[in-house]
Amino acid sequence: MSDANGSTTSTREWPEEPSFDLYFQRMLNQQLEGVKREMNERISNLEQNLRVEHVEHLKGTEQRLQTVIRDSFSLRSPITPPVQQTPPPPPPPKSGPDEEDYKAQIKELQRQLEAKTFECDDLKAKSDKNLQMLQRELEQEQRKTLDAQATVAALRIMAPHGTPDVVLDSEICEKFRQVRWWTQRVVATLYTADKIGRIGVDESKKFFDELGKTKQKLWKHRIWAELYVQLQALFYTNWLQFGLGEKYQQLHLDLSTAEKGLYEALNKGYPGGFCRKEIVQWRHATLRCADLLSGTHDSPTRYYMTIRQYFEPVRTADKKDLEKGDARLKKLCDEWYALMMLMRRAHDSFNFFMPKTDMPVVGYEQSVEEIITEGSASEKGEKMIKGCLFGGLVKRSHDNPGERITLEKAHVVVATKAPKKDVKEKNGLHDSFCELEDTRR
Known part of the structure; x- marks a missing residue:
């Protein structure tokens, strides 16, 4: 302009x-x-x-x-000039x-x-x-719309449906296999079988004392088996706390107490596992309430630190393997946590089981899988279970809780033993396997 x-x-x-x-x-x-x-x-x-x-x-x-x-x-x-006409x-x-x-x-x-x-x-x-x-x-207005959508989604979860959200057996089995694979990777990378260092926590003292009395070539097998035991003890026995977050510690403690009391009351009135249906219904009801309350879930970090301290004496000294192994251990804890959440939300009941040691393999081929053989494979004799590297997975149907279905076999260490005449007759699967029941839920 x-x-x-x-x-x-x-x-x-x-x-x-x-x-x-x-x-x-x-x-x-x-x-x-x-x-x-x-x-x-x-x-x-x-x-x-x-x-x-x-x-x-x-x-x-x-x-x-x-x-x-x-x-x-x-x-x-003096001369007068002629008069001239001047112009106007x-x-x-x-x-x-x-x-x-x-x-x-x-x-x-x-x-x-x-x-x-x-x-x-x-x-x-x-x-x-x-x-x-x-x-x-x-x-x-956009923020209000997003908040309203989140509230509607949460209310839809709480609203009763004709059929609850279905967690397929294949999902749980796939997650179970991932956990088992990561466990093997952690043992192969993070832990060494050369020597036992200084024991850092009292909880692992007994294990490493017994490990020191074992042949060094078998240390990896024992560490593998102990890692599984510690992981299932941490995650499986504490999964009542999963999903509510640290902000609601008192609430999930109250829910845990109520669920245990409900189980005990129903188990007294209906022994034999027939109260599993009511337990599942209670579990789904509490989870729907918990989903609205939880802002963040419990982090598996504290379980990672517990496992790390427990196996500190056999951690590798190689910096590259140590870094890779720690990353795999964190991933393993995350996968365990995800598996526990799937099992908790499932309509049916899922449990881990471990075979007892010094039991024959014959007759239990559908429940155990031989992964490692101690001694010579050419030795003659009866194959016996010497240890469990990773437990198996069984399912009890919501409609038929008395039926036990093996979904994943237990991975075991087998050794050949000369047959004896006084071997006791096998009394069935339940006498030879220790199954973690729902009392831990």
Whole structure:
């Protein structure tokens, strides 16, 4: 935009405004253009008139001087010059608008231009303020919408359905196999079988005392088996606390006490495991309430630290393996936690089992899988279970809790033993396997 002095002021690029503001802006620009054209025309006319008047004034002054000189000379001279007809004096110049009036008009136009510019800036400032206010209101409405959607989703979880959310057996089995695989990776990377270092915690003293009396080539097997025992003891016996977060310690303690009391009461009235259906219903009800209350879940970090301290004496000294092994141990704890949450939310009951040691393998091929053989594989004799590297997984159906279904076999260490005549007759699967029952839930 150019003002009366010819200076140029830059105009700001504004974002698109509502249609009314755009129309008003265009109208204002048109008025400003008209005022500018009118002002330029008036200034041009004023300059032209001033030039014409100045020229005519100069011409009239010259003629008047000639007349005065001529008259003076005639009075002094005795000879009377012939009378000459003098031309009529030039007509007075046309009276044009006064210069002061033009200056006053120019100042008035400048004042109007400044007033219009001020109004335009004020209007743009108000438009920006209104736009920012609308943006804040829009953000608030969006947040309210997201909160409402989260609440609706939570209420849908609590609302009764014809069938509860189904956790498939295949999901639990797949997660179980992942946990088992990560356990093996941790043992292979993080722990060494070269020597036993300083024992850091009292809980592991007994284990490492017995490990020191074992052949060194069997240390890895014993560490593997002990790692499984410690992991299932930490996660399986504490899973009542999972899902509520540290913020609700007293609440999950009350729920745990109530669930244990419910189990004991139902077990007395209906012995033999027939109260599992009611326990599952209670579990689903408490979980739906807990999902609304929990902001963050318990972190498996504390279990990672417990395992790390327990097996500190056999941690490898290799920095690369140590870093990789710690990362795998953290991943293992996360997978265990996820497995426990799946088992807790399942409609049916899932349990771990461990075969007893010094039991024959024959007859239990559907429940155990030989992973390691101690001694020579060519030795003749009866294969006996010497240890459990990783327990198995069984399922008890919600509709038929008395039926026991093996989903994953237990991984065991087997040794060949010469047959004896006084070997006791096998009394069935339940006498040879220790299953962790729902009393731990």
